[in-house]
Amino acid sequence: MRFSIITPNYNGGSFLEQAITNIISQVGDGIKLEYIIIDGGSTDCSHEIMARYSSKIAISIIEKDNGPANAINKGLALATGDVLAWLNADDLYYPGTLQRVRLAMECRPEAAICFGSCPIIDQQGKEIRQNISRFKEFFYPFSSRFTYQCINYLSQPALFFRRSAFAQAGPLREDMVAAWDYEFILRLWRCGNAVHVPDTPLAAFRWHEQSISGQNFRIQFQEEYEAARADAGRFSPxxxxxxxxxxxxxxxxxxxAWLKKRL
Structure with missing residues (x-):
């Protein structure tokens, strides 16, 4: 199975090398990798890091973009893999993730989406906010398009989708600030079922003050509500x-946030 993994990057040099080595280490039996990095014109050490691993990067683009959704769309348009995903420069896959996704997708050929657990980590890689992760995992046994319209319980770093589903769903919405991934997954779910990969996590999401969710959570949840309403219907349960x-x-x-300021 051929995977296309896209890393959007802008001044993410602090974590970029770790992300690159993490992704290219996923190659193994039955796993072919097309690794794509879309850099928005970084001014830190990112380009030097990319140059060191140029032989492992199938496609690299360095040019100004209009934000992460625009960068990811550029990568998705170039991707040729059977299964697609994007992983931000500050997030990580666990060992063997692509192999586990391959097996799950091969067992469920009707599935458009594959997902798994995704702990939240801090800048040092320590797991934090475990209660939020456990809350999301509570919904896994009830996973369905209906459930996902009610609440966003999937973590994007641990989500993969077939290129055939992407062709039907279309690109990410670049007019949204923070919930373009949720709205995109809602559209993907119209193209087929979702398969859950159980047990150990597939990826880790790194939360920090500069992350999109860290800065814009009120906007994010407003946009998620509007996307769910558009997908399910204004007067739906x-x-x-x-x-x-x-x-x-x-x-x-x-x-x-208030408690953190008080401490």
Whole structure:
């Protein structure tokens, strides 16, 4: 199975080399890798790092972009793999992730999406916010398009999708600030089922103050609600549930931010 993995990068040199070595180490029996890096014109050490691994990078583009969604769209348009994904420069795959995804997708040829657990880590790689991860994992046994319209319980770094599904769903929406991945996954789910890879995590999401979710969580959950309403219908039970879920999560995040300032 051929995987196309895209890394959008802009001044992510602090983590980029770790991301590159992490991804290229996934190659093994039955795994072919097309690695694509889309750099938005970084001014840090990113280009030097990319040059050191140029033989392992199938496609690298360095040019100004209009943000991460635009960069990922450039990569998706060039991708030729059977299964596609993107992994930000500060996130990580666990050992053997692509092999486990391959086996899951081969067993479920009707599935458009493959997902797994995704712990949250800090800048040093230590797991944090375990309660949020456990909360998301609670919904895995009930996974369906209906459930996903009610609440965003999938973590993008641990999500993979078939190129055939992407061809039907279309590119990421570049007019959104923070929830373009959720809206995109809603469209992917129209193209087939989702398969869960159980047990150990597939990826880790690195949370920090400069991350998109760290800066824009109120906008993110507003955009997620609007995307769910558009996908499920204005007066659907999913939209009703999502409305209350949104305000509950925003309240919890706001409380966490307030407590952090008090400490």
């Amino acid at each position: 999913q939209t009703f549930i999502h409305f209350f879920v949104r305000w509950g999560i925003v309240g919890i995040y706001s409380l966490m």
